Amino acid sequence: MEEKLFDYPWLLERVYKKIPPRPEGEGIAIPEPELIRVGDQTIIKNFREIAQKLRREPAVLTRYLLRELNAGGGYDEGSGQLRVSIKVSRKPIEQLLQRFEKTYVRCPTCGTVDTKLVKKERSWLLICEACGAEQAVKPI
Ligand SMILES: [Zn+2]
Numbered sequence: 001m002e003e004k005l006f007d008y009p010w011l012l013e014r015v016y017k018k019i020p021p022r023p024e025g026e027g028i029a030i031p032e033p034e035l036i037r038v039g040d041q042t043i044i045k046n047f048r049e050i051a052q053k054l055r056r057e058p059a060v061l062t063r064y065l066l067r068e069l070n071a072g073g074g075y076d077e078g079s080g081q082l083r084v085s086i087k088v089s090r091k092p093i094e095q096l097l098q099r100f101e102k103t104y105v106r107c108p109t110c111g112t113v114d115t116k117l118v119k120k121e122r123s124w125l126l127i128c129e130a131c132g133a134e135q136a137v138k139p140i
Contacts (some may be wrong), residue, residue, distance in 0.1 A: 008098035008116070013090055017039070017092050020056065021135055027113070028053055028054060028055075028101055028113050029053070030050060030053055030094070030097050030101065031046055031049050031053060032090070032092045032094075032099065033042060033046065033050065033089075033090055033094065033097070034046045034052055035049075035089070035090055035093070037087065040082060040085070040086065040087055041073070041084060041085055041086070041087075042083075042084045042086065042087055042088045043081050043082070043083055043084070044081060044082040044084065044093065045062070045074065045081055046080070047080060048080030048081075048099055049059075051097065052102055053103060053106075054097070054105055055101065055113065055115075055116075056100075056105065056117065058075050058077075058080075058082075058102065059075065060104075060117070060140055061100065061140045062074065062075040062082055062104045063081070064096075064100055064140045065084070065093070065096055065100075065105070066084065067140070068084065068096050068099075069084060069096070071084050071085045071086040071088070071093070072084075072085035073085045078083065080104075101113070101125075103137055103138075104117060104126060104137055104140070105126075107126070107128035107130065107131065107135070108126075109128060109131055109133035109135075110128060110130055110131040110133065111115065112128060112129075112130040112131070114128065114129045114130045115127060115129060115130075117137070119139075123139065124136070124137050124138070124139045124140070125137070
């Protein structure tokens, strides 16, 4: 009996078996931002596609990015491009997009990206359509 209690490999195996495998295809492959430098400005060419992949309105993603970059600029509906008023390289943009996904797209409870962002009076909620969890997020 004593020996069984300290049978760690056996215990570990039991623990791991209880963890359900992650469902496939739940992650978002965020497209690599295609940047064009125009003077002191930066254009994100495939911005609309990125917003679509992240399942959010381009206007919301625009506000988030410009605020985090502390820059001016704007989204052009016609071309689907985002103009940023500063020089910025791909790395910081990729990091911000990943952070956006983590905060405003991915359900913190079950990990799915099957969620929506809802404004409720002054607060914003990330509502999961899979498990129903509601998470208050910082308004953008
Ligand atoms: Zn969920």
